[in-house]
Amino acid sequence: MGNAELLSIHVHPVKALRGQALREAVVEPWGLAGDRRWALIDDGGKVVTQRQRPRLALAAAEHLPGGGVRLSAPGLEPLTVPTPEPAGMLSMEIFGDKVEAVPACADAHRWCSAHVGADVRLVHMDDPAIRRPVDPDYARPGETVSFADGFPLLVAATASLDALNSLIAQGEHPNEGPLPMNRFRPNLVVAGTEAWAEDGWSRLRVGEVEFRVAKPCGRCVVTTTDQDTAGRGREPLATLGRHRRLGGRLVFGQNLVPLSAGTVRVGDPVRVVA
Helix, strand or coil: CCCCEEEEEEECCECCCECEEECEEEEECCEECCCCCEEEECCCCEEECCCCCHHHHHCEEEECCCCCEEEEECCEEEEEECCCCCCCCEEEEECCEEEEEEECCHHHHHHHHHHHCCCCEEEECCCHHHHCECCCCCCCCCCECCCCCCCCEEEEEHHHHHHHHHHHHCCCCHHHCCCCHHHCCCCEEEECCCCCHHHHCCEEEECCEEEEEEEEEECCHHHHECCCCCCECCCCHHHHHHHCEECCEEEEEEEEEECCCEEEECCCEEEECC
């Protein structure tokens, strides 16, 4: 893969909210430290994401030492939410999985509901080691995941985004491109590869940490949501539907499961192990 390197690292402390870029991150078995340990649920206990509420893109969450988060959004005073004590557990549903979670403080519920414009609750995953297994069709025994869609990490390549943007420019909605990488909300962004090289990866080493490539990432309507305005378009799904359809899913990026512990850093070399 030549001189491929880790270009950027991203965590999304609250699922569906704007994330933050880091210079380095600790890799835990269930994902990057601080990534998607919080989520929003509706009054029926189902997870709420940008699929239903694109406005969530306008709110940001910053991971704080100790596991808390600082929330910010236009028109609202920022709010610091501490990690709740693991008491009063409630059952929630995330993409068909039933998961036990800890409700945040009442202030957090009011703040999030005010931003969304509907009654939602903020919840925390207290122990990712036991709460939610990875999809058994693609998992090894004992592998778990946070509130991410299905796998601990997502990797994407800048060369593939460039190739996708070239296809968008030649398609039916050229004025919607080029799209930025944040449409795909990856954890790790790799530079220095060939376009679509990730299709052939099965094991990857990023700096000192090794990962198993579980499966290509199926994409949804969230990718059509402008992360700066919350407006929606047709791309990239229209173009992915023509050029990147795999097993009935429109794919971009690869889902990863850590095989070792350690810290990844911007600038780390990225090598294909298998």
